[in-house]
Amino acid sequence: DAKTTQPTSMDCAEGRAANLPCNHSTISGNEYVYWYRQIHSQGPQYIIHGLKNNETNEMASLIITEDRKSSTLILPHATLRDTAVYYCIVRANFGNEKLTFGTGTRLTIIP
Amino acid sequence: DTAVSQTPKYLVTQMGNDKSIKCEQNLGHDTMYWYKQDSKKFLKIMFSYNNKELIINETVPNRFSPKSPDKAHLNLHINSLELGDSAVYFCASSSPRRPTSGNYNEQFFGPGTRLTVL
Secondary structure, three states: OOOOEOOOEEEEEOOOOEEEEEEOOOOOOOEEEEEEEEOOOOOOEEEEEEOOOOEEOOOOEEEEOOOOOEEEEEEOOOOHHHOEEEEEEEEEOOOOOOOOOOOOEEEEEEO | OOOEEEEOOEEEEOOOOOEEEEEEEOOOOOEEEEEEEOOOOOEEEEEEEEOOEEEEEOOOOOOEEEEEEEOOEEEEEEOOOOHHHOEEEEEEEEOOOOOOOOOOOOOEEOOOEEEEEO
16 A cells, blocks of 8 residues: 655644645555544544545545645534544555555644 | 444453454444554554455464454454553454445444553
């Protein structure tokens, strides 16, 4: 699995958009970008994933650069409940693939 | 509710003991996993089972033995517990086929079992 690089921590004001960057310069053609988050004392939670097109769901948007070497997770209107560690993971989308977690970004939403 | 459940939530035990953690999923998934999150919060895969068959074993000591009686259950048995085994253990499940709920290959995690070895 390709290695990812994320900032260690970020703050965002409540109600503003939170933009979490991720670098994955060694991503290969069949690898997807996945985002998970882990709220304190809970198991990781899937947020979104994409291959090369931008993706949006009810939780977030995922913007992937044209060269696929980096991406940004956008939480459009951050709430206090979005305070968590966010993990950017790159992996092939075959069945039964493990998730290789890095250190993630600790996002703190400030009231 | 559909979910991945684990028991117990907390487990405190003495060094040298043998203990088990149970995991059940009612999502109809074929694949189940065990992850370990240590005190520094690093989350690492330990095992993966698909239809009761072991498919991933990430150089975990053989004191750890996963058992899958059916594809809805994946239990973790640990022999001769050591201080370094203290961690939070997460079970997860996914479907390699397009599932009836959730996304293709999305992993659903349980709430975790906090194991403390004294």
